[in-house]
Amino acid sequence: MAGHIQDRWYKTQTNADDRSVRVKSDRYGTGLRYRARYVGPDGSEKSKSFPDGQKRLAEKWLTNTASDMSRGHYIDPRTARITFKAYAEKWLKAHTADLSSQIVTEQRLRLHAFPVVGRRPLDSFRPEHIRELTRALEDNPAVSDAYARNIYGDVRAVLSAAVDDGLLPRNPCSAKSVRPPASEQRHVVPWLPAQVRAVRAALPERYRTMVDAGAGCGLRQGEIVGLAEDAIDFEGRILRVIRQVKLIRGKAVLAPPKCSKERDVPLPSSVAEGLRAHIDACKPVETELPWRKPDGPKVSVRLLFTNTAGGVVWRSNFNTQEWKPALAVAGLIAEAGADGRYESAREHGMHALRHFYASVLLDAGESVKAVSQYLGHTDPALTLRVYAHLMPSSHERTRKTIDGALSRNEPQ
Secondary structure (H helix, E strand, C coil), X not given: CCCEEEECCEEEEECCCCCEEEEECCCCCCCCCEEEEEECCCCCEEEEEECCCCHHHHHHHHHXXXXXXXXXXXXXXXXXXXXXXXXXXXXXXXXXXCHHHHHHHHHHHHHHHHHHHCCCEHHHCCHHHHHHHHHHHHHCCCCCHHHHHHHHHHHHHHXXXXXXXXXXXXXXXXXXXXXXXXXXXXXXXXXXXXXXHHHHHHCCHHHHHHHHHHHHHCCCHHHHHXXXXXXXXXXXXXXXXXXXXXXXXXXXXXXCCHHHCCEEEECCHHHHHHHHHHHHHCCCXXXXXXXXXXXXXXXXXXXXXXXXXXXXXXXXXXXXHHHHHHHHHCCCCCCCCCCCCCCCCXXXXXXXXXXXXXXXXXXXXXXXXXXXXXXXXXXXXXXXXXXXXXXXCCHHHHHXXXXXXXXXXXXX
16 A cells, blocks of 8 residues: 555654653544545655544555556546636637637637536536536527537537546546437428529629529638639639638638638539629729738738628628528518517528538439538538438339339249
8 A cells, every 4th residue: 555544633752661652642533533645656745634433444545546556547636626617728728729719619618617517626527517517508598409519519628638638537428327418400401492593683793693602612601701713713613612701809810611621612604604793793802811810920812702892791791781681582581670680590591502502412412422522521421410311312212122023023
């Protein structure tokens, strides 16, 4: 057994016969009696106190500590007392994700995780505490299913980092009794071609070709806003998705596409014609923006889509002033109320153009791998999870095949 047990209720003295005897100390009968002491891997002394009658428990604790050190599972009790909030804030500063992702993650943790588990020391985490967090997220009417799962994912990532740093023996989120917040599987309902055309026609002329880029090439809104002249290869009939415009702390910046996945997308003739006509009517504007973060190096590009003042198309302004009125004209949402505001229309945002693009390709028999590549998904599995229900059904083919096999007259 490493270390030793100190009995603080007694002390050793030398009597008149020069013999060592145990006598009661000044602390006799008060406080925790036993103090288990050992030297940690860093060379400093560690200890833990136990009450009267628990000497065997103190010895067992020392034995387990020695075993953990020999197996490389030892966790310094002092460093493990850091709270989840303090460690998460430290983790965020060293997070490798881009700045906008850090901001979003910090906001989710601050608003929803810290109030529940923020003060809890890391070494005290048990699966029950994660179950309590999950229940709190599911019971909060202001937190959607998808948002709750994002918060849970952030907490899991912080605790995984704590395990890697030697502050936790295992991640409580990995326990069999712990599950992420429940989510309702909602199937994407893609727009019809007539709806795409109606929304396009209802937009001001300078913004109509943005619909072509979304519905015809599957670009995200930020990628459409960041589309520049150098990304279009009319001769090769390729559209190169190499950047997007993001808003970080209220400032527009240029950045790589989501997950830094640059990609080449086939450029259909109809989209190419629309882009040519747009470039003739609205000349590309030389625009200088910081790269990746507000204080990043300046990058100059010739943007295809700009606002009426020749500046960057701000997503919030565009969605409120241009996109929602077009949705109302197309009959996808109700007209604005007496206060001039439109109803929430998350399912009819510009992302609906990507859903349309994916649905058309899958319905035509394009492979999931190709669609995933064109959309810039991290892997085809994500594409399948979102769009599997839009793929052509094999039910009728199966029926005909089996009927043909069973009704075939074999020769005697």
